[in-house]
Amino acid sequence: MTSSKTPKKSADESDVNAALESGRRRATINDIARLAGVSKKTVSRVINQSPFVREETRVRIEAVIAEWGYAPDPQARGLAFRRSFLIGMIYDNPNPQYVVNMQLGLLDGMRGSGFELVVHPCDRGSPTFLQDVRMFIERQKLFGVILPPSVSEDERVADLLRDIGCEYIRIASVPLDEEEHMIVGHDRLGAQAMGEHLVGLGHERIGFITGLPSFRSSHERRGGFEDALTKAGVKLDPNYVVQGAYTFESGLACGEALLAKTPRPTAIFAGNDEMAAGVLQAARRAGLTVPEDLTVVGFDDFQIAQAVWPPLTTIHIPTREVGRMAAEKLIARDGYEPGDPAKTIPYLVTRESSAPPKKV
Amino acid sequence: MTSSKTPKKSADESDVNAALESGRRRATINDIARLAGVSKKTVSRVINQSPFVREETRVRIEAVIAEWGYAPDPQARGLAFRRSFLIGMIYDNPNPQYVVNMQLGLLDGMRGSGFELVVHPCDRGSPTFLQDVRMFIERQKLFGVILPPSVSEDERVADLLRDIGCEYIRIASVPLDEEEHMIVGHDRLGAQAMGEHLVGLGHERIGFITGLPSFRSSHERRGGFEDALTKAGVKLDPNYVVQGAYTFESGLACGEALLAKTPRPTAIFAGNDEMAAGVLQAARRAGLTVPEDLTVVGFDDFQIAQAVWPPLTTIHIPTREVGRMAAEKLIARDGYEPGDPAKTIPYLVTRESSAPPKKV
C-alpha cells in the first residue's frame, strides 16, 4: 500500500490539475501552494502582504496566482478574520437620485478592493430601528458602514456603532464626530453662495422655503443663506420663511403661501430642487413669468433641475464624489491619501430661473 | 494536571456563560448545543428544518435559540454550503427612480429571509463586461442574481448564468426564458391601454416617441400602441414616429420635431415620462397649451409625472411590486406561492395632460 502511494498521489495530482484546467473547480490556496511548491501558509503571507517572504518566493507565488486567476474566498477569509468584506449603506433618504448617486460613489471608492456594497434602507422612526441596525451589522459581521443623512445625524446610531466596535463614516453637512469618521458636505457654504448670488442680482425681498426639520441640512441651508444676507446688510424677514418638506407638493403649497404675501417677494429660494419645481408651478398658476416676474432657485442640482422650465439656478452637491471619498476613507487601503475636502463643497450653477428683479 | 481537568473545565464553562451573558460574545452553535444538552449537529438540523428531529427536542432547542437570540453565522454556513446568502442585483438602468424602487421591492421580498442585497451596476458595453459579471458571482458565490432591463435582455448573460449554475430571475417586458426564470412586465399591455385612452378621447393624428432601441421595452411600447390603434381602425403614420433616447433632452428635441410637422399631431405619446416632460417644454416653446392644444402622455408614472405642469396622464408600472415578486421567486421559501401575475401589469393613470382634441 505504502509503496503505491507515490504513483497514486501523482495520479491524484494530475486529476486535480485536470479539474482545475477545465474550469470545473476554482483554484484554492492549496492548489496555488502546490503549484508554486510552497506551503499554503506562505501563499497566505503573500496574499496578506506580509513582509516575511523572500522576494524571489513572492514573485513566483504571485505569478502562479495571476496565471490561474486565483482569488481567495471571501467567506473563508472572513470566517477566520471574524469580519466580512461587506460594507453596509444604511440610509433613510427619500430622494432616489441622491441614493443612486451615493451608491455609485461608494462603488467608485470600493472598486478593486474586494469589498461589496450591501444596501439597507431603514425607518428611523421604527421602534425596532436600533435593534434592526445592530442585527444587520452583527449578523453580517460588516467590515463597516456608511451613513448618509439623516441616519448620519442620529447620535444613537453612532453610539451603537462605537459600542459594538464597527467602523463607520458619517456623511453630514457639519462635523458631528471625530474627523476620521466624517465626510462633511458644507451645505452652509452652498446656501451662502446662493444668498450672494441673489443679493448680487439685486434682490432684497426674498422668500425661503426650509426643508424637513429632521434633516440637519435644512437648518444649515437656512443658516448659510441668512449669513450671506446679513453680511450684505439685507435682513431676512421671518414672515418670508415657510416650512416645507423637501417634496414637490410642499414646494407648491409654500410657493403659493409666499406669493400671496404683500409685498410679494421678488425671489424664492427653495431648500431643494423638488420644492423649487413646486414653486415654479405656483408661479405659473399665479400668472407670473420666471425669471422676469420672479426668481426661483433650488438646491441639489438633481435631474429635475434641468427638466423644468425654466431650468433652475441651483447649488450643485457632488454626491458621487462624496460617496467615493467616504468609501475610500472607510477602507483606507495602503497608499490611501485623504481626499481633498474642497471637492465636497457645493457650488453655484447658474441657469435660467434667476434674474435681477424688475425695476419698480 | 489530568486530575485538575474536570474542575477546570467546569470553571471554563461558567466563564463561557459569563461572556455570553454579558454580551461580550455572540452565541455560537456550540453554545446552543451545550445549553440545550445536545450535539451541535442536532442544533444544525433544527436550523435547517430537518424532519428527523424529535418534536420534544426541537422545541427545547428552539426555546434556547430564542432565549439567547442566536442566529447562525452566514459566512460559516455559506462556507459549508459552498454558497453565500447574498443576492446580486446586476443592472445598467439609467433611471434612478426605477433603480431605487426595484431595490426597495427586492428588499421587500427578501425581508426576514436572512438574505442580503448586493448592488452591482455595470456597463453592458464594456469589453470585460461578462468577465466582470462572472467574477462577481463566483467570488461571492452568490445565491442568485436579479436582472432588470436591459441586462435581463442580454442572452450572453443568461447563457453565462446557466453555464456557471447560478440561480437567476430576469425581469423583462416579454417572456425571454422559462417561466421559472421570468417576471414579465407586459409593457405592451400598458401601451395598448394608452392607445385606447387616446383613441377614446378622439385623437387620430398621434405622434409617438420611441425609447432607446437597446431596451426591449421601447419596441413593446410602440408595438402595443400600434396594436390599439389598429384595432380601433386608426393608422399610425410612420412619419409621426420619431426616435428618442428616454431622456428629457431627447423628448424636447423629438417634441419640437413632431410639432413642426403639418398637420400637427393632436396628441403625443412619449415612451417615458422624462421624454413627455421634454415634450411639455417643446409645446410651451411653441406657444401651445396642454391639454387644450395638445395632449401629452408618458409612461412609467415616476415622480416627474406629477412634478410638471400639467401633471401627466401616464402608465403606471408597479416596479416595487415586480421587484418583490422577483425576490420571492428567487428565494422561493417553503410556503412560497407564485405571485399574482396580474399585479405586474401596468395600468393607466389619468391626470390633466390629456383631453379630447379641439374641434377643427
Add this chain to the structure above:
DNA sequence: AAGGGAGTGGAAACCGGTGTCAAGAGCTTC
C-alpha cells in the same frame, strides 16, 4: 567552532457551521 538572532516555512488547531455514516433506542415480526 560554538552560540545567537532574524528570516522562513510546515503541522496542526481554529473560525462556525454542514455532510457522511454508524450506532443506540424503541418497536414490530417471526
Add this chain to the structure above:
DNA sequence: GAAGCTCTTGACACCGGTTTCCACTCCCTT
C-alpha cells in the same frame, strides 16, 4: 428472544482560509 426495522442522535471530517507554535535554515558574532 433474537433479528429487522424506523426514528433519532452524535462523532468526525470537511468547507477554505488564518493563526499559533515550532523547527529549520542562513548568516553573523565571538
